[in-house]
Amino acid sequence: MRLRTPCPATARAWTVELHSRPDGITLICLHCPHDNSRVSPTSARAAALAHLARHARTDLRASHLRICQCHERGCRWHPRHRGCAGPVRLLLARERGGRVWRLADACTACSAATEQAAVVPDTMLASPQRPPDAVHHRRRQTRGPGDRIRVAEMLSYLAAALPHSISAEARLIALQCALRMDSRMRVRLPMGVLRSLRLSTPQPWRELEQARWLRTLHSTRQGEVIAELQDPALLGQSPSRPDRQHAADWALRAGHGARTAGEDTRMQLTSIHLAAHSNPETGRGQAEADRMARECGVEDQDMPDALDRLATIGSLTQWQLCPNTGDVQWSYTAPRD
Template sequence: MRRLTHDTARRVWTVEVRPYRPGPALRCSQCTLACEALPPGAAARSAALLHLARHARRDTLPTHLRTCQCRERGCCWHRRHRGCHGPVRLALTGEHGGRRWRLADVCTACAAATSHTALVPEGTPGSLAPMPARRRDPRPGRDTAAEHADAQARVRQTLTYLASALPRSCSPGARLVALQCALRADLNGEVRLPLGLLRGMRLHQRADLWDELEYAGWLRRGARSRVQVRAHLLDAAMQGQPRRPQRARSAHWALQPLPRATLRSLPCASRLAALALASHTRSDGTGAADVELLTHLCGQTPLQLSDLLDRLTSSRLLSSWHRTGLEDEVLWELPHLSRISGHPTTG
């Protein structure tokens, strides 16, 4: 049996996009080749993620042997030390405006404290194994609550990933479209969004949102018919995702995360902020999250985030919100009729 040493158990990979003639190339510190030229027309972001996914697939380890690589380095990847705890997961970090990408095993506490970092969704090419199938609970009402919790967790996880995978300049509307694409894609990364769905989101005439995602190299549009929009996701982490029925329920939950509240009449920025809050809200209607995390998810500045929260409060989607004394955490509460504990995820 092969004995694992510190070097063989070291699961952290970094790639950089560097300018070369005749075009950009990837440089990986773990590979023997100095640089990997990008194929013609390939997006550097997608190529970097695909390269990292190959490393993760090749260097798999059992869960009990994986360690937090941030802790191994004295938690130098985030500004302040909050204690290393939680399960070890694969996390993706984008640095220097998307020119450097790091994929590493880190605990959930370090991942939450590191800027521009997202946990890789379960079952993607970089993960170890798909989630086991959930058995249905014979007790009345338990399946609805479990499905809601599963949908909320998947939306939260996907929002966090997209916040790092998409450019900072990506608009809130494009992020909402990307979320639906990520949750509704098949194993090959193919997406078919019905025009009725986009019409319900009031985004059916927003070709500019698809232009943003295509320009970012995140997807490639196919032929559009009178009933649907087709696209192929170029992001390697979005291909090979299992459990499509559960992800479809999550996509439906993302359309109406707050019961008794109509979000589609709001601007896209307010809708995205409401969705980010709902994905981090507990069953009692209260929630808490770091300011840095919320601005990362919404693609906004702290001042813009405060304005969005005030708008949600004036629209009665939030009962109240405030920042803690240290000004680095936001606490909020939903109105009583908008508590999400019993909100169904299927329609």
């Protein structure tokens, strides 16, 4: 038990009062005599607590330099008890029904004896609290390959897994389904996504069902299509579904230029293929012509015309067919996110 010894009071005790006036509520701080601010009734309590917190943050001290302010004032803030004891903590107390708020250092015994009071953790005053819009959330780290590589690998796999007769429309749906499926190999595609791809007709789904690559399920919600994929090899993808969904969104953006120009689905898929196989820094890319045509759902003889159309709308600055290797080389200029 500590006995009271005379010593000058320190400044680690602050009090604010809320005075009701005809024109509103005035916040009065006994330590800031020239700072009487008007506050609204709904924000009066928050303003009082914020004002006290500012005082405490401007007078941070080590624990061995703090003393019980209640003891310094004769312990008149609470009923009598056996004396001060325990570590000194920062105590927030309310009096007169919330019209007076006090923040002061108090020992453990005085804190426990004070009514309508709570101990403020020291960690809350270590740094100023940021407003909600200023809080920076830690960005989730991507697992596995990036969006381009994911899309390029999936296009290559679908070219081998799906029959050659599958249309570009069905391949575009298969790409979105494969990247968005969950652990049960099910996927929900909103009709808004399908309309943005201009794939609101049921024919591409029938093609994939006939190929036994997926089967559509009955949905209890309007505005979405639910499908269950039938290809177990898709479970070998990276298990991070958020990253796969991010890659699916990237594919939507990669085909946006062709959709805006009014091109058909084959041009969308070709634009996605070019973006996925282009260098993100230079925009240059190269691929085998026959493999490129198969992944894009385009006949070999129609591939030059498709590349010319993409060059016309500005997705390509130039392209050429290398006569020695049979590879297509291009410079991709569409926006790359």
